[in-house]
Amino acid sequence: MSFPILSSILLAPVLGVLIILFIPQKEDKVIKIVAALATGLTVILSLIAYAYYDQSIGGLQFVEHIPWIDELGVAYGLGVDGISLPLVLLTAIVIFTGVFASWGLEKRVKEFFIFLLALVAGVFGVFLTTDLFFFYLFFEIAVIPMYILIGVWGSTNKEYSAMKLTIYLLVGSAFALIVIIAVYLYTGLGTFDIQTLTQQTYDIGFQKFAFLLLMVGFGFLVPMWPLHTWSPDGHVAAPTAVSMLHAGVLMKLGGYGLIRAGIFIFPEGAKFWAPVIAILCIVNVVYGAMVAMAQKDLKFVIGYSSVSHMGYVLLGVASLNTLSISGAVAQMFAHGIMTALFFALVGNVYNKAHTRMIADFGGLAHQMPRIAAGFVIAGLASLGLPGLVNFVAEFAIFVGSFRVYPVLTILAISGIVITAVYVLRVVQNVFFGPRNPKWDGLEDVRGIELVPIVILCGVLLFLGFFPSLLMELINNGVDPFVQQYLTTPKVGGMF
């Protein structure tokens, strides 16, 4: 057996936790360095996995499989394909930059990083595992630290938001759990292995039932309108690194689950419910963007913009073809990087100015030109400007979904106009205009604070110019499934 690279990715943050446990509280610099090293390791390992993933073979690679509870058929199984690998890479990049975005943290540093790394281990697990049981388990592992991180280190209504977020996510996962148990019982194969379950056939009634529950359950996570109200509150309350991870990665678990467990296991159910997703996702896109326009708090703007942008992911999912689903996965990656960048920037401003109210600012580009440049880049990514990876993802979704839902796609494309309006208004009101002496004391980002901004901007631009590096891998993962399960009916009865 070759080097267990995926287990290493999963265990790197756990190792970080173990080391930090033994570092005294007052050595907060050392704790941060350990966290940076542990997450930096995940970036390197993910890049190695990317480099060595063989697209000519495709499918799950770097597979590890260790039986665990034999009686139940639960196994510790890891593997990545073109769908999960980009999301693993996304997680690694976001958490690595998130650690640097938390460099200025002073309150209970040790506990913060322990929970943060535990959280990210859970997130990695969800993307890496090939077993539905573990999929659920890892998700729960991610949610609990999230609750504590927001409740303790958050701001603005943090107890309420933490509670709300946790309940919504738990309820969502409960729906998924029902399907996990139901499908386990239904097949009677005694396995939770996703690949095995995907290859089975299910009768149409069961598919409709199972997909509906997954749609609602993962709909909480994505979040799909009207299950979204936890997310802006959660974003706003969370500390910077948690917002980054949460909006950047955790929301993607919903889209990922919907594709991996929803569409590919229950394709007929997906076809039945897809129009509902398609309609709701347009509400996400347009309504989310319109509500974002009305916000006064910077983090709320970004929170609602996420609701709007995740609508594109859902549109790609609902259109059920290779191009649209590939676009959806790419959009998850692109949005993750972009929104992490937004939160890193806003977090930085908030730490220094102690306000996030748009009306309090103006002319901030004088004092913080680098923050302004970063914000403009994130904003341009958000409004889908070519040259940034988000554009390619959105374009693929639009082309893919236009065939299926022409009218809804046109409505979705109108989102790029509304996004431009609210993004540029924020840029104008916060960064442009005459110099405001009130903020003369603010220092622009420098030194270590620059790390997240440079990396995240770099990724957006690099993949914006060379999108095939990302898109071909994703397409390689999505296409076989679509060819196999969505082009021909996959129905079968047990009886």
Add this chain to the structure above:
Amino acid sequence: MIESIGIKYIWLVPLAPLLAFILITFLFKRFQLLSALTAIFSMVVSFILTFDILRVILTGHEITMNTPVEIAVPWLNINGLYIEMGALIDPLTAGMLFVVTFISLLIMIYSVGYMHGDPGFSRFFSYLALFVFSMLGLVIANNYFQMFVFWELVGLSSYLLIGFYFYKDSAAQANKKAFITNRVADFGFMIGVIILFLYFGTFNFLELAEGISASTDLAFLTLAGILVFIGPIGKSGQFPLHVWLPDAMEGPTPVSALIHAATMVAAGVFLLARGFVLFASASATITFIAYLGGFTAFFAATIAITQRDFKRILAFSTLSQLGYMVMAIGLGSLTAGMFHLTTHAFFKALMFLCAGSVIHALHKQDIFEMGGVFKKMKITGTTMVIGGLAIAGIPPFAGFWSKDEILLVAKTNGFTFLYVLASITAFLTAFYMFRLIFLAFFGEKRSDYHAHESPLTMTIPLMILAVFSIFGGLIGAPFLEHGFAYYVYFGEPHHPHPDYLIMGSSTLIAAAGIFLAWLVYIKKAISAEKIANQFAPLYKFLYNKWYIDEIYQWFFNKVVLSISALLNWCDRNIVDGIAHGIAWLIRTTGAKGRYIHTGSLQTYGLVIFAAVVVIVLFLAGPVVGGVQ
């Protein structure tokens, strides 16, 4: 293969300025002169390569509109979405490349003087380089996707440059307006590109041209043509999406000259020429283009005669001239549209640079506060008059030839109404332009200013452009055997025959406009104020730009923002309210059972979870039960 360094290294044409942008942004920012020289050097490289391409086309006669050279590399290829980045080289590309590189080079040289002492000097040159990269990428594009990508990037450069003085509220307002207006247009353009791709399976111009020629689906072609045309409506400032261009004058004047007069705004016209086969395939589309262009030309000219700001008058003039170009293409003459684009680039860039020279010296923009500037600024004044004569259409200046060709097309193709409208517009053009020239440069000094001629880095570009404004039109003069029409055409070249009736009448019309301006503003035989008072409602209507901005502002403030606020309220109170209601219901139920009194999260979660399980098992009973 044709031997040409320019064609072999065509990639460098856009990439040289991109490299300059990167170098300036990340390395040279602190060294102002080095930044400027880097940008200028990159332009020299692009210009030389372009010149070589032009040489091959003019001397070789091998590359024609119907036998272009195409070079491309795949950029993205997933599941049928095949996208290339490439170069399509034909006389249309070469002509446009020449215009862009030549004027960019001159304007960069000019900017060394104009931007001298500005704290953002290096930033200015980096943005300019970014713009030129985007524009050249657009010009060489061999497919609609690439065109769209660079179309958006020129929009970005325009946004950055309009907002160059970001500390001015008006500039920050203007660049946002420009971007959003263009976004509205690009919304249509993007849908057009997508449906073209889905229908024909390609973005490539040449392949699409074949497909479109063979297609008989008129309804589709009309729809696609109109949707794609929405892009140029925004970018080339056609009514009703013209509102951003006058405000874009908040940018530094060299930017107004380069981007908002000579090159970027002409990208829409260029797209109409490049995709001509699509627009020409449906008579409804092409007629719509012609009338919209004609109307814009007239509409903008009526506004220009009332404005007071030097640059804004030029901006409305640009809108009007862009209307001419769009109309020309709509009338079916790619040649006339592109010819006017070329001559306009020379004389409008010239006039904007003159404006910059005057503003640089006087620090004023209101022409009613100027007067007599000619005495202090002989070079600027002379070149400005040359520009004015060119745009008015006095022979043999550049604008005369190109405008006449448009009039000729309108007449020969039987669009009498547009012919008359264009002639009226020509009269208005001559009038407002010489109103500007007489008020600013001649007559008595009307306010306290100190003027001096600008430095040589600024006046040399003026003189070069003046030469082109005088003689540039001769390349398309009907007396020339192998003129502009011999190279740039659609289908077959149509050699224009001199129509002395049109030449004579248009010259008279232009002269009449100038004469009227002279009567009003120099001779003062007619009082402008009296007329304005007499027709006060009309004057106010024109001065306020037909109140289009006010209508949009009202729509945005009252409609869009209200909907936004309403939805926000719904989100907080209805959507979230229901969620709270459910939570309350569960809590109350739980409290009755004295379970959830603790308020602990786990208990809440458990209750919700249990409830969901029960409901679902109840619903799913038959299915799951069947397995046992």
